[in-house]
Each structure stands twice: as structure tokens, then as C-alpha cells.
Amino acid sequence: MPPRGKFSGRRGSVRGRGGKSGRGNAKRSYGGVQKFDNTRLEEVEESGSEMSEEVSSSDEHESEASISDVEETPATTQPYMALMQSLEKDSASSTAPNAKRRKLDHQPPSAEVPSTAEEEKEDSSDDEEHDADLVEELEEEPANEIDLEDNDDDEDTPDATDPFETHFVNPDNTEYSTRLKGIQSSVYQPKQLERNGWRVLRSTPGQDSDQTSQPPATLSGPSSLKLKHRLIETASKLRPTFDKLEQIMYPITFGYQDLLFCGRSASNSESLRRMACLHAVNHVFKTRDRVIKNNAKLAREGETTDFEPRDQGFTRPKVLMILPTREAAVKAVNAICAVYEPDQQENRKRFDESYIDREVKFSSDKSADFRELFEGNDDDMFRIGIKFTRKTIKYFAQFYNSDILIASPLGLRMAIGSEGDKKKMDYDFLSSIEVVVVDHADALLNQNWEHVEYIFEHLNRQPREAHGCDFSRVREWYLDNQAENFRQTVVFSAFNTPELSELHRRGKNWAGRVRVQPEYNGMIQELGPVKAKQTYSRFEAPSIADEPDARFTYFTSAIIPSLIKLAGRKSSSSGADAGGGGTLIFIPSYLDFVRVRNYFSTSDAVESVSFGAISEYADVREASRARSHFLSGRHKVLLYTERSHHFRRYVIAGVRRVIMYGLPDNPIFYREIVGGFLSKSEQDMCLEPGRGSARVVFSKYDVLKLERVVGSKRVGKMIRERGDMFDFI
Template sequence: MDDAVPDAVPDAQPDIPSGPESDEDPSDVSQAGADDEDAEPAASAYHSLLQSFDQNAAKDKPRRKRRKLEHSRASAEEVDDAQQQADAADDSEAEQVSAAEQLRAVEAQVALVEQDEGDDVDSSDPFERHFAAVDEKELEKRLRAVKDNQWITEKVNVADEGRCMWQIPKMDEKAPSRRKLKEVGDIKLKPRLETNAQSMIGQFTDLEPAIVPAIFDYQDLLFCGRTVQNAPRLRHITCLHALNHIFKTRDRVIKNNAKLSHSPESADLELRDQGFARPKVLFLLETKQACVRVIESVTQLCNFEQQENKKRFLDSFSLPSDKFSDDKPSDFRELFEGNDENEFRLGLKFTRKTLKFFAKFYNSDIILSSPLGLRRAIEANGDPKKTDYDFLSSVEMVIHDQADATQMQNWEHLEYVFAHLNLQPRSAHDCDFSRVRNWYLDGLSSHFRQTIILSAYLTPSINALWNKSMRNWAGRCKYTPVYTTTSTNGNIPAIENLTHLGIKQTFSRFASPTHLEDPDARFKFWQTSTLPWILKLAKTHQSQSNPGGGGVGVVLYIPSYLDFVRLRNSLVDSPLSYASISEYTTPTDVRKARSHFMSGRHSLLLYTERAHHFHRYKIRGVKKVVFWGVPTNPRFYEEAVGWIGESVGRAEIRVEEAGVRASFSRWEAMEVERVVGTSRVGSLVGGERGDVFDFI
């Protein structure tokens, strides 16, 4: 949103410390210790291990256990024994194993990895093509094209439901190439994920074949067709992709560790398979309950034998989902049911058999956080000396769900997080630089990072994120719905759902030279056109039916909080009696404002978009609705006009007395399209046949 205001809304989204959901204090995101059996140690550690084993085999001198690895010659008993030793070492700092036992663990771990997938590298695997088997000349050309913002673009209609825009960095005149994926069996998955993925997802349906190639080919994706109905499948698909990436990364490191351990010329091997830090996947979510849903998908897709701290996680993050009545809209219930706290962060660590919650950030494979929670962790409660973002330096996948809800919070937090992704670390954090991929060292990791944004609709802020931060060398895809009366995915223009009310709806376009001048031009239009119309209504109503006061019943819907403050201040000396409800209005004042407006004591009610987002109030006594700007969410337009319909239904007013007025400029094409429809937006925003448009 345009206005940067505090995130928390009293009694809706409190900004309170996140409590026990993470082991780290906001400043405590230090590197994990040597007790992590899956940490990425330096190659020298394995040289020392072999030398120690050769020199001290007879003495069997105890050594600190660093990593469990396997070899295909290990027996089943050795595998089990090594696994038990690894688990014990991870839970206790004092656990000691001999050099011989550790070497057996090395052999056993590699055996399991090689059983999971063959030893040969599959060059057709998107994971290999994107991160390992990269053609240097092609990469150089593509990165140059990305820097110069030169893309080859192809636009594809998706079953009359939406539009996909595919872009790849310009190298030649060839159109973007895409795989055809019909089911999860067409994806190169780790064997441990295949069975559950087939049962949970199976064949791709509806518009999924249009977007899943971008997901599993590591291209950036901006999907603006998220709904309550398709959200679970989108969550399963993105979680499957994240797990597949984590497991492939982990197993590649294990295999290369084995090569270094067994090769007599290991000092000459150059194995680039790591980043500066361990975390590879970042989920940006809006509420703790959304985090619970992601964890449910993860655990359903992969059968973990153990889940450490699971009860603590559920106690901290999950609440019953029955606090709202059925009259609340489905998208509101999905967002706010359960635990709606929006400051949290959580680290997940994977071993072969265990999922561990509340891992330290530097010891995690996946980080799940809200933008606010992650910013608090980076800033370390405002102490610049403790600010730390190195744990984000090697993130290779960002999945941001419900970006439209983030828009209603504070978009600046999300911009802050993206500004601190994939930066060169300020400290080594025990990193083995001989294993770090070259493009990390060259500062190019942001172009290898895959960014997946899921939103219910497109906004200028989300579009700016697409242009600035989604610059993947493999390409990118943007999906936007088409709003038509024949849509089967619910993307019907909001105005079409209101035709049965018979209420006249007038859209007035005002001149706005530039986007920066838009607020001033809108305020001028209010003073010269809309306000005189309301004053005339109040005067007429007072003289005809209510000599003692107001009772016009006009709700002024204001999308921007800054505009709300400006407008409220301008009405101080106005003859209009008015009340106001914003996202910061206390419950007591809200009840008073609604009561006085319904009784006719106040003629005008100022109402902000964020207040409606967080509470979905139903306002009574509404006769006319004036939109300061077209609502960002088309459902808000329907609900506001529906207040008039309820007044007509209760016989409080006649249809002839009802009315809707909305002012807009050419900079609101996205919002106008969702309300009036894709086929009409061109004539409203850029047409030359007039500035006033009526719909009945």
C-alpha cells in the first residue's frame, strides 16, 4: 500500500514479541555448533579424519563425531548403528565416537543416498541445469540481458480464465521453451516424495499445467489468481518443490563429502555444491496459522520417523479455527481463523529420519517467518551492532503466500526483507569457501534465487516487486486472471454480482498527470465535485424530511490511510456531521460511530479499507456509498454496495434513493478492471468518450 503505517491493528493484529516459536533471540542467529550431523564442514576435516584413522586405528582414539555419511558397501546393521550414533551425537555435546565408527557412518550414509538415486548426474534434471551444470557462456549472456532488462516475452491465454506472460533473458529470437507437465510423475522427484505426492496432488488440474513448469524449472513465478479454493493445492505444490530442492541439495553434499573422503587425490578435487550458509528455502507467511498449514503439507508429503518439538510448535502456533461466524466471508476466515499473530519466525532442520522444529537459523534448512518477524530478527531489536542478515545470504528459494494480505499490513517490511536477501556475508560463519559455488562468490546469487509470489490479485506494489526483485536468469512467469462474466474460477467482475440490486453505480474519471500528483488531483476532485454533491444531499434531506439534523447515510470508503487523515482534517470546519472508523479506532469508538451513523445523528461515515480488511464490519443505515478510490480488493466493493442492498431489503430506503459514486484516475487500471471487467477497463481508463460512466 502507498502509506507506510504501523503493522498492528488494535484487537486484530497485535505487534507483540513472538514468544517461544524460535530458539533464537532476534539477535541470536549465530552459526550452529559442531553437534549438527548435517552441517557442511570444511574438506580439511575429512582429510584429518582419514589421517587419524590410518595412524590411530589400533589405538581407536575417540574423536568428536562431525557427520554421518555412508558408502554402498555398508551392511544394514552398520547403517542402523551409524544412524543411532548420529542421532545421539546430535542430541548431546558430550557424545564421542571413534574414527573407525565415523568412517563406517560415512560409508553407511552414502549407501542410503545411492539407494535413493543413482550415482550418475542427470543433466536433464532442472536442479542440475539451474545450479550445477550451467553453461558459462549462456549464463554470461543471460545475466547481461537481465541487467539490461532485455527479455523475450510470450503471452499465452489460459483457457479463457487468465493470461500468462513468460519471459526469458534475451539471447536470440527464440521464444521461451516450456515443459508440459500433466502430473507429478512428470517431475524429477526424490523417491521418498513420489508416493505421497502422487496421492496428494496426482494430476494437475485447471490452470496448474500453465504454472507448474515455471515452479519446477526454477523460474520466478508471480501468480495473481490465488483463491480460498485453490490455496491448498498451491501450498502442496510449492511445499513439494521446496522439499525436493532441500533433499537434492543435502544428498549432493553427502556424495561429494564421500568423494573427498575416499579419493587419494581429494586435495585436487573442486566440488562446488554449497553456499555461504545452510538455509536454502524461505517461506514468507502472514499468520502463525498459515505456518501451521505449511507444516501440515510438509509432513504429509514426507514421512518423518520423528518430529522433534512438534508439540511445542503446535502449542505456540496453532489455535482452534472456530472463532468467527459463518456470515464472515471465506477469505476473511481463511486469513484470520486460528492463530492470527503476524510476528513469528521458525527454523526447520531436516535429517534423513527427523524433522526438527525451532532450529537456530544458521542450522536450519527452511525458515518460515512473517515479513515483520524476519525484519525484527535481522534488526536485532534496533541494535545496529547486532544486525545480522548473513543467514539469508544463501537462500535459493523464496515462497511468499498471500501477498495481497501483506499489502494490507506494511509492505515496507517485505521490501526490507528482499533488500537483505542474497547479500555477501559479513562473517565467514565457519564456511568452507572451497565448496562454495562460484556464482555465490561472484555476488550473483540473487539471479539464481527462485521467487514464487502467490496473491489474490495484482497491485502496483506487487508489480514493482516483480520488476525489481524477480530477475532470475532462467526466466520468469506472471499469471493474471481475466475478469469476465463467464469465468469459472470466480473471477467475475464485482459489478456483475450487483446487477440484481438495481442500484445506479457511477464511475467518474478525474485528470491526474502523474502518479506522484495523483493524491493532490484526487483531493481537488473531492473538493470541487464530490463534497458539494454530499452537501447538497444533506441540505435537501434536512429541509424535506428531517429539519432537526442529518441522516443522509453516506459512507465514504477510503483505500489509503494518509488520504483518510487528510480528508478527516479537512472536514473539521465542515457543516457536515460525520464519524470515522479506521484500523486504529478503538472498539468502543467503532460501536459509537456505527450507532450514531445508523440513527442519522451523523450524515457521513469515513471508513478505511484496512479497517474493513481486518474486521469486515457490516454498516447499517447506508443509503449511498462514495468510493474515494476504487477498492484494491474487488470483494470489498461488493460488500460495501451490499450495505445499500440490505437497506433496500429492510425497506429503509427506496431503490431510487440509493446510489454509488466512485472516482478513479488512469493510474488505477488494475483496480478498475477487477470491478468493471477486463473488456470495459480500456474505455474507462483510457477512453475519450467522456469521464462519467453509469452502470445499473
């Protein structure tokens, strides 16, 4: 299966082949970024009936792309609405409060109302996207008629035990000041715990931080969460009780602490997704309902009131979900609908047509993690805004009118724009993000991690334009440019890497950060029936900057000579040796791959060693030819990269020995390559049972990878002991 979308290294990027989805429809232009008038949160909601939305095209950027994946369909004023508004105006009671209106440019009276067929055609079009300014006419309902939906959990008295209140609304000033000083001076108090078989490392900012104020260590079920009333029943129905992992994860997530979870798998992904979506919807509802409640209070008390609520950010979007594929977006949307159970879903048909691919692509012989990631629509170029109204979810909302933004790193970066064109850049819609969820982060590492870093660099910046913001309602910590100290970042990954650790470390959440990871038994114990001698060779590197050069030097001086000796042997009749053929060299980094490939191409030392190569940039024909020559013995050595295995999961035949230039980030790859490839060779009778071997090169900077492969109990000795050779059978 060829990789879909953007093959891009962590230190560079190269455009790969598009799949049948055309990389998010190649006919689109994503060069520009749209500017929208921000509609205040309290004006958008609960007006008794859906108000019409009018979109006026901007002459300046008429051909530029929209900020949302698919634009909202421009709406014209309906004759029925005009009639009802005129009747309401004539029959308005003298005691009713005046409705507030926003100044707007009306369409000409002669504007024609598009037919239903034309509207559906425009709704389903992904080829034409215009740069437009959203202009809405919004009318507030009389204060005594505003529906707060659930009055039983909207009391004026705040709940002091609700993390939403203590983190965003009424934080303890003394504790916050202490922790803010700790963040500024990079002083954290770490505390490591063992909970239900998981290692939990909690770091709280500040020298003398009181960790007794943290949420309880475990929760038994949804009844212990501080949920909006309308979510309690649904959450309890979906998950009456929590398992051991959920008992750890829910208090951290709903306590608004930064979380890095390093144990994501195909089996627990649904549980994690449900938790993240429940948290996101709960946060949106608490934010929105507080604004509506304060609107009602202001309307009741009139202009003479001294009540001055601070309940908003600069812009409306509050939750950002960064996902790898459109299929992942579908799963997130379904999880949101499951916890909310909306009465109506606007533009759902458009969403299904754009995001769902029901074609069965892979057989059951592919691993579960591969099928979970690449089954369905694996396009990695998308962005969509989701807006909540009364018992309704609206998809493809304008970003500045959305509550939740769901996007891939590539899609969102193109929406933000390039630093080289300041005029077209727009990141103001990220200024008030309060919860970020990064799911399947290990898959994002194999796309282009620089996009993720770029997005986080533009989160919670002060907006360059007002976007209709009512600054009298903006929370003070937004005005003080401290929004990043309140933002929660939740990252789910199958394993930890230096990139994820750095992202987690750079978080400035005043509530602290928590890393949860398992105790590893070691993938070397899960190779299946094959028995192979596994030799681990440690080399020394003076610094992490010098590590690539030290690795290459060790490889050419310690590994290549033995490989040349094998190549000089004659093939045995049993095929056990095959004249040194059947050697697969696994190389994690593409930059290292290029270096090794050039060495085999130009060095006189390996002139007698024929080789082939399969990288993430090799097309199907090139990869098939390399595999065929390797199996036939024409190529004695095959160079194979980690990302090519990530995107294709080849089962390579004819492997008799494996040399790992470096360990893979994903420990499953070790099992599939060392265990799976050698096992297939034994089954194909081209390798005698027990004659396969693996040679692994590692340094002390590979400690995270090494732990996952050899186990948590062995890794310390292998890094610290004086010996540099370790054998496993």
C-alpha cells in the same frame, strides 16, 4: 473482531492492539540478534544416531533475543553416549578412516544432566530467550557406511533434463552470460500466452534469448516432475493428476522461474501451498543429498583425489517462506509433513502449543477469504527454523542449522535488526537462500509492506562472518556475488498491485519471470440481488506523484457540492432520502483518509454535514459509536477505510449511497460494500429497492483496480475514451 497485531501503512507504521496472543508474547525481548557457528551441511546429516548439541551462552549479549522464534534446548553430554564413544575408541579398527571432529568448548565434567521434567519446562518456555553460540561436536561416519537413503536417484551422472541441475549445478555458460547481460541492461523479451483460461506473461532476460529451452507448457501430473525418489509416491498419492491451473503453475515453479500469481483464493490456496511445499522440500533434499554423496566420494578417494565439489552456499538455510500469520505457518508445516511423511517430528508439541489456536472465532456469515486469513492463530509476529535429518523434521532449530525458514515479515525484520545498530544486525542466514515463497501477499500488503521490502534488500548479501563455512565447497556464483541471479521468488496473491509488480520486476533470476493472472469479468456483475446505479468519474492527473492532490481536488470540487445539496434536503417520509444521510465514503489509503477527515473537520464548505469516521486505528467502542450515530442519522456521512474493512469486515447498516474516494485493491470489498451494504439497507426497509447508488472516482493509474471491478473488456475504453463519466445499472 479487532485487528490483531501491527496496523502499519505502506508509508508508515503504528502499533495496534494485541489480541489474546499478546503480539507474540509481549514479555519477550526481540531487540537482539543471535550469532551462530554455521555447521556445514554435510556434517549435520546422517551420522547413524543423533549427536548431542551443546549451547554456550554469550556473555556479551546475554539478555538479547534469539534469532529463532523459540530456542533449541541446550543439551548436555549423556553418560551413555560418553560410554559408547569410549568403547568405540578402544575397539576402533586400524583400517577404519579417522573421523573428523570440530573443535568445541566442552561443558565441565561436573555439569548435571537436567531431568525430563526440567527439559520439558524449558522446551515450553517462551519467556526467556538467550543470545548463544551453537557449538556442536559432529562426527562423520566411515565413508563405506554413509547412508544416502535413496541410491536409485543419486547416480553420478547428472540428469540434463532436471531443472535443478540446469539452473544451479551445471547452467549453460553461454546462455547464462547472455541472460546476465540482459538483466544488467534491463532488457527482457516478453511473451504473452493464453493457457487454460489464464493469461501468462513470460519475460526472459537477453536480447535474443532462446525460449525453447523453457520447461513444457503444461504437465499432466507429478510423474512428469523431477522429484527425489522418496517424494514421488507421496506426491502422486496427494495429487494423482493436475487440474488446469496446476498444469500451468507446476512447470513454472519447478523450472525455477520467478512467479507472480494473481489469482489466489480460498478455494485454490491449499493446492498452491501443496505445490510450494513440495517444491521446497524437493529442493532441500536435492541440495542435501548431493552434499552427502560428495562427502562419501571424498571419503572413499582420500586426500589424493582431484575431485573438488562445489555444492554449497555460505550458510545452510536454502528456502524462505514469508507468511502473514501463525495459522498460515501451521498450514505450511502440515503441507510439508504431508509431502515428506516423516517418521518423527521433534518439538512438534511445542510447535502446536505456540502456533495452533482451535477456538472458533467467526460465524459462517463472514466471507471465506476473511475466515481463511484470520481463523486460528492470527498473530503476525513469528519466526521458526525447520531442520531435516534422517526421516525426521525438527522444529525450532537454530536459523544457521535450519533448511527452511518460516517467518512473518515483522518477525523476520526484527530478527535481522535495525540499520541503526550495525553491530547487532545479522542477515548472514539469508545469504544462501535459493527459493523464496511469499504466500497470501495481499494480506501482507495490509500489514506493513516495508518489512517485506526490507527483507528482500538483505537477501543474498555476502556474509559478514564465515560461520564455519568451507569455502572450497561453495558454488562459484556465490563467491562472484551472483546469488540473486539464481534465487527464485514465488509470490501468491489474490490480485496484483503496483507493490507486487515492482517486487516481481526487480527480480534478477536468470531463468526469467512469469506473471499469471485471470481474465476478469468484473465485480460489478456479482453484486447479488441489489440493483444500484453505479457512476464512475475519471479525473486527470499529470503524473503519479501528483495523483493524490488531483484526486483530492476533484473530490472537493465535483463530489462535495452534490453532497452538500443532499444534506440540505428534508427527510422524506419513506426514508428514501433521509435528508442526505446514509452516505458512506470509502477511502483506500489511510493518508487520504486523514486528509479527508481534516477537511470535514475544518472546512466551512461542509460545516452543515455531520460525519463519523472508522479507520483501522479506531478501537471497538469508537467504531461502534460511529456506526450507531450513522444508523440513527446523527451522522449523515461515515468515512470508512479499506484496511478497517480488511481487518474487521463490518456490515454497516443504514447505507443509502456509497462514494468511493478510490477503488479498493481487493475487488471482493467492492461487492461487500456496494452490494452488501445497500442490500442490507433494502432488507432493513430503510432504502427503497433500486434507489441505492454508488459514485466511484478513478484515474488512469487505477487501471489494475479498475480492471478487477469493471472487467478486462471494459477497462481499456474507460481509461482511453474522451468521456469521463460512465454509468452502470
